[in-house]
Amino acid sequence: xxxxxxxxxxxxxxxxxxxxxxxxxxxxxxxxxxxxxxxxxxxxxxxxxxxxxxxxxxxxxxxxxxxxxxx
Amino acid sequence: xxxxxxxxxxxxxxxxxxxxxxxxxxxxxxxxxxxxxxxxxxxxxxxxxxxxxxxxxxxxxxxxxxxxxxxxxxxxxxxxxxxxxxxxxxxxxxxxxxxxxxxxxxxxxxxxxxxxxxxxxxxxxxxxxxxxxxxxxxxxxxxxxxxxxxxxxxxxxxxxxxxxxx
Numbered sequence: 001x002x003x004x005x006x007x008x009x010x011x012x013x014x015x016x017x018x019x020x021x022x023x024x025x026x027x028x029x030x031x032x033x034x035x036x037x038x039x040x041x042x043x044x045x046x047x048x049x050x051x052x053x054x055x056x057x058x059x060x061x062x063x064x065x066x067x068x069x070x071x
Numbered sequence: 072x073x074x075x076x077x078x079x080x081x082x083x084x085x086x087x088x089x090x091x092x093x094x095x096x097x098x099x100x101x102x103x104x105x106x107x108x109x110x111x112x113x114x115x116x117x118x119x120x121x122x123x124x125x126x127x128x129x130x131x132x133x134x135x136x137x138x139x140x141x142x143x144x145x146x147x148x149x150x151x152x153x154x155x156x157x158x159x160x161x162x163x164x165x166x167x168x169x170x171x172x173x174x175x176x177x178x179x180x181x182x183x184x185x186x187x188x189x190x191x192x193x194x195x196x197x198x199x200x201x202x203x204x205x206x207x208x209x210x211x212x213x214x215x216x217x218x219x220x221x222x223x224x225x226x227x228x229x230x231x232x233x234x235x236x237x
Binding site: 001002003004005006007009010012013014016019020021022023024025026027028030031033034035037038039041042043044046047048058066067068069070071 | 091096097099100103104107139140141156164176177178179180181182183186187188189196197198199200201203205207209214217218219220221222223224225226227228237
């Protein structure tokens with residue numbers, strides 16, 4: 001999961017390295033994702049998260065498509 | 072000088088596989104707290120002493136936590152490699168917070184550091200294509216700095232097939 005200056009840089013990197021396109025989101029969207037994603041994970045009470053709850057995070061943020069499907 | 076009662080030595084207790092035990096979760100917590108306060112992973116020796124277990128028992132705990140996608144050890148099993156968002160090795164995702172500077176595993180985890188700590192955090196990295204500096208992060212609770220995008224190759228459901236590559 002790499003950071004790029006622009007979408008154009010992503011496509012140049014994909015062409016140069018031969019990696020397939022997966023998914024791309026901007027920094028603001030990632031900040032919106034990591035807050036619920038990492039909520040509670042420092043707590044001694046953390047016991048993991050179900051796939052259903054993880055999927056709900058993606059769905060709630062409008063992260064759609066096969067890339068974001070857990071099952 | 073025993074009276075036949077079962078040994079109270081935890082080191083003699085048998086191994087259990089499968090889902091993480093309460094001790095495993097406590098070890099996970101200790102790993103995360105060490106990263107949060109020092110920027111580094113605790114060694115297996117430190118964990119063994121803290122939890123009064125053998126090195127093999129700590130290794131078995133880490134294996135169960137790996138199965139649960141909570142902790143990733145080095146491939147040679149000698150220590151903690153990742154406790155997302157924290158990396159035990161230097162990466163191009165250094166995150167500076169008020170209390171500690173840590174390495175994140177990737178761009179997702181770089182923003183994950185201020186998220187998990189509930190603090191501000193400043194990321195210094197580079198555009199993966201241009202190799203030019205990118206600096207951004209959370210100040211006063213808000214995202215600021217350079218704008219950019221994050222690309223992910225591996226679909227989320229396969230992230231832990233090879234978490235190091237992901």
